[in-house]
Amino acid sequence: MTVSLSTTDLDTIERFYHIMGTGYLNTYRPPGNRKPLYQWQVTKSDEVVRILTMLIDSGYLSQRRLEQAQRVLDRAKEIKPHRNKKRDLALLIKLGLKEAPEV
Numbered sequence: 001m002t003v004s005l006s007t008t009d010l011d012t013i014e015r016f017y018h019i020m021g022t023g024y025l026n027t028y029r030p031p032g033n034r035k036p037l038y039q040w041q042v043t044k045s046d047e048v049v050r051i052l053t054m055l056i057d058s059g060y061l062s063q064r065r066l067e068q069a070q071r072v073l074d075r076a077k078e079i080k081p082h083r084n085k086k087r088d089l090a091l092l093i094k095l096g097l098k099e100a101p102e103v
Contacts, residue, residue, distance in 0.1 A: 001048045001072060004041040013038040022047050049076060049095045 003023075007013055017025055023042035030037065042051055052069045055061055061069060076097050092098040 001045060001076060002041060002043050003048050003051050003072075004039055006037055006039040008035040008037055010036075010038050013040050016040055020051060022051070045076070045091065046095050049073065049097070 005016055017023060017040050023040050026039045028037040042048055052073055056069050093100050
């Protein structure tokens, strides 16, 4: 899962980066006389869930983006552990996407 924001305004992307407190910045320089494109991106699962939850709860997202963010969170809840099942399940529980099994 990835959450990203792209713009041609460097100050906007830097401000967003500092507000979120996570992620990384990239710069794409298109050929010719076009403006550079700046991108903020976060890919760590726990950070993606935290950022999307924060944005959904903020009330700042448009209806279309709200639905898109909710679809990503719903999809995350469907992820089943597969490689190291014990470790993957622990991560999903930590993210609040799965319930801890009863002992």
